[in-house]
Amino acid sequence: MSYNKKEMEKDLEKYVEICSQSDVVDKELYGEYGVKRGLRDVNGRGVLTGITNISRIEATKEVDGKRVPMPGELYFRGYSIEELVNGFMDADRFGFEETAYLLLFGKLPNTEELERFKENLAYNRRLPTNFTRDVIMKAPSQDIMNSMTKSVLTLANYDKYSTDTSIENVIKECIGLIAVFPVLAVYGYQAYNHYKKNRSLYIHRPDPKLSTSENILRMLRPDKKYTELEAKVLDIALVLHMEHGGGNNSTFTTRVVTSAGSDTYSTIAAALSSLKGSRHGGANVRVVEMITDIKKNVSDITDEKEVKEYLRKILNKQTFNKQGLIYGMGHAVYSVSDPRAEIFKRFVEKLAIEKGKKKDFEFYSMIERLAPEVIAEERHIYKGVSANVDFYSGLVYSMLDIPKEIFTPMFAIARIVGWSAHRIEELINAEKIIRPAYISNCPYNDYVDIENR
Helix, strand or coil: CCHHHHHHHHHHHHHHHHHHCCCCCCCEEEHHCCCCHHCCCCCCEEECCCCCCCCCEEEEEEEEEEEEEEEEEEEEEEEEHHHHHHHHHHCCCCHHHHHHHHHCCCCCHHHHHHHHHHHHHHHHHHCCCCHHHHHCCCCCCCCHHHHHHHHHHHHHCCCCCCCCHHHHHHHHHHHHHHHHHHHHHHHHHHHHHHHHHCCCCCCCCCCCCCHHHHHHHHHHHCCCCEEEEEEEHHHHHHCCCCCCCCHHHHHHHHHHHHHHCCCCHHHHHHHHHHHCCCCCCHHHHHHHHHHHHHHHHCCCCCCCCHHHHHHHHHHHHCCCCCCCCCCCCCCCCCCCHHHHHHEEEEHHHHHHHHCCCCHHHHHHEEEEEEEEHHHHHHHHCCCCCCCHHHHHHHHHHHHCCCCCHHHHHHHHHHHHHHHHHHHHHHHHCCCCCCCCCCCCCCCCCCCCCCHHH
């Protein structure tokens, strides 16, 4: 056969040219037919695709018959996220497990229920025999989200009830995956760090007596050591990323795949594939890269005028990655403020002081203040642009010495709780497969014999 790599590359160029012509949809048709691109209208309001009891976002209020922006509020099962965080922090508890119980089961656990749930998670945090060696260590990848997806799909082979979609079995599987996600993420990174970056290999077993955030730091660090504040701030980060209204891409993916009758492992693998997309889960990585770029190119980062002008260049696609985005600023729903960012900022400052990074925190705070001004001036957007939770999570993960490769996996470790809650709710309530409608703009053509094409 004469066909070779060079021939394949020539074919690919041709295929790209053909697709570039045949697959373009006239953008004016969206307005003509009233189709909302990205399932949102020009004001950013989403198309209603479901009803949920799991969480609620409030970003506007009605004043004199008009919807006006307000400081953002987020509720988990009817409880304010601010009150939840204050509750477990004031009592000096870790909040991940408690909040996970709330989202899954719709009620705050009492002391006995919380302890039993933590024991359940600790029990399920153990991987099958030789799974680390035979699955995670084989073909390690720099893309830890791919590594986790592979591991999740392979775990189905160890579950003889993997196709059982009864509520009891799905709850069991979801708890198992919530428990094991930190292990899959950290071990996936350690395999990559060893086999691809030629560094020492550390595989620390999780400690059943420790919280989720403590175990992440324990498994990740060579000496297993961390401070209480480090673990508490990471715990808050996980809680704040755990769930967000149900209208995000990966949660919608979870509900769509669940509605098709698919198993838990395939459903969560699909959600992971959604989250890893650059438009969804990778914003905190971009924030850190952007901050690094600003520090590299601005001679005096305490000079607000100079920093502001560089932000203007970023917005006008003149520098950084030339995408015209100031990462960590703005949100599809919030305009006045993101409640998660407001909560997070208080604890980020404490961590920055402990880690000797107060100047870094002050620099982030300056950008948080200047960026909305630049965006308003350049984009003429006056509805309000504020920092979102990703703006500070990148700083936190950096201060915790968490590698950039697992920034998005950290998001997944938290968000699988929300995915699980939505999967269970979809199974209990849905009777039909989710099938969105598309308007066909396909032309009519007469068939032509191959000799005459």
